[in-house]
Amino acid sequence: MVNAPPGGVLVADLLHDPEGEHLPCPAAPLLAGELVRHGVPVVTAPLPLNGPRTHHTWFDRGRLGPAGLGGASQPGAPEDLLRAAINAWAKVAGPRRILLASPRSFCAGVERAIEIVERTLETRTNPVYVRKQIVHNTYVVEDLAARGAIFVDELDEVPDGSTVVFSAHGVSPAVRTEANERGLEVIDGTCPLVTKVHAEARRYAARGDTIVLIGHAGHEEVEGTLGEAPEATILVETPADVVGLDLAGHQQVSYLTQTTLAIDETAEVIDALRTKFPRLHEPPTEDICYATTNRQHSLQAVIEESDLVLVVGSTNSSNSVRLVELSRRQGTPAQLIDRAGDIRPEWLAGVSAVGLTAGASAPPALVEEVVTALGGLGAVSRQEREVTRETVHFGLPAAVRRKGQPHDRPTP
Numbered sequence: 095m096v097n098a099p100p101g102g103v104l105v106a107d108l109l110h111d112p113e114g115e116h117l118p119c120p121a122a123p124l125l126a127g128e129l130v131r132h133g134v135p136v137v138t139a140p141l142p143l144n145g146p147r148t149h150h151t152w153f154d155r156g157r158l159g160p161a162g163l164g165g166a167s168q169p170g171a172p173e174d175l176l177r178a179a180i181n182a183w184a185k186v187a188g189p190r191r192i193l194l195a196s197p198r199s200f201c202a203g204v205e206r207a208i209e210i211v212e213r214t215l216e217t218r219t220n221p222v223y224v225r226k227q228i229v230h231n232t233y234v235v236e237d238l239a240a241r242g243a244i245f246v247d248e249l250d251e252v253p254d255g256s257t258v259v260f261s262a263h264g265v266s267p268a269v270r271t272e273a274n275e276r277g278l279e280v281i282d283g284t285c286p287l288v289t290k291v292h293a294e295a296r297r298y299a300a301r302g303d304t305i306v307l308i309g310h311a312g313h314e315e316v317e318g319t320l321g322e323a324p325e326a327t328i329l330v331e332t333p334a335d336v337v338g339l340d341l342a343g344h345q346q347v348s349y350l351t352q353t354t355l356a357i358d359e360t361a362e363v364i365d366a367l368r369t370k371f372p373r374l375h376e377p378p379t380e381d382i383c384y385a386t387t388n389r390q391h392s393l394q395a396v397i398e399e400s401d402l403v404l405v406v407g408s409t410n411s412s413n414s415v416r417l418v419e420l421s422r423r424q425g426t427p428a429q430l431i432d433r434a435g436d437i438r439p440e441w442l443a444g445v446s447a448v449g450l451t452a453g454a455s456a457p458p459a460l461v462e463e464v465v466t467a468l469g470g471l472g473a474v475s476r477q478e479r480e481v482t483r484e485t486v487h488f489g490l491p492a493a494v495r496r497k498g499q500p501h502d503r504p505t506p
Contacts, residue, residue: 101170102135109162111143117162121470127435128179149177153187156473186442187471195392195451196480199458201385203285204229206488207262210283213494215242223252226261229455230411232432263314264288266321281493287383292322299323304344308363309352333366348375353383354412385454386413393451395479397421400449403428406460407453414453434467
């Protein structure tokens, strides 16, 4: 039998009685999350319906039958918080529509980067280091760390001669030089679409252009791109930044963009650049990646029908944050969540239709976790809204490629 920690709560993932009757508890992550936010330690396990200090309720899920929600407080635990949390979820229980934006979740670059780390862990006997987060998702990083990957912020944390994987966001030439000088085995997880932007930066700088990079200061991808031509590149984020540019005497101005920006906001910055620099040189193809574009377009297909939009993704995921901002700009409340447990009951008050999507670095399983948890509060109808189907695939680098696997092939 599983016991909750002292002063904690055991949240039921199943409620049962001696006669063998049982109530599944799919919404357990919601209750657990609410308690954790109040500082209560939580463990999840089956619970007897009439056990000591057990509090529970149940909801009608239509054809799926009833579902329960409950927990048992341990001695010293705040029993009133458990009751309050159950009541808070009971108040917002009921049937809902879940509108699933598609495409959502992993893109080809993220799948490639994760597989690179997995393959490296399988084939190296020495420790495997990863510079920065391989992709910007807490769940993915924690999972790979549990499997042996050692995440570091900078190369000086990696012992000489070790194996290091570069993240999907790319690195500057200075980082590559340092790795080479220290004899590190480098396995490059940079997304090929980021590599394309780096190549454009080098080409523009070589012909003498001044490069205006549209992106967010401090983002790892931006830092890597700036490092390709630091003397020739200026970073801007808004149209106001463009207005303030003084490039008198510069013969040719070109622009590049971070791959994970909001399409509409980036268009405003580009328009400002075109107005200020009529001879502006533009990249041959759009730098904002196909996955970022597709996820924004697919969200557009559900925003108007949604009372609330939930975006599965981590706070440092640029493309996930852009999805939240897109929904809010169009008047629909939106919240960014790492997992189902981050959902708050007050968000669901009066909500009958939930738009659900996920950033390009969020695993599909976390979306399903949200659907299942919401389905524990009442009957749900699940509706997919697919705007396009993604078929992009990127091959793996030679260092981890199995015999017969293709090389990298950038796909627009």
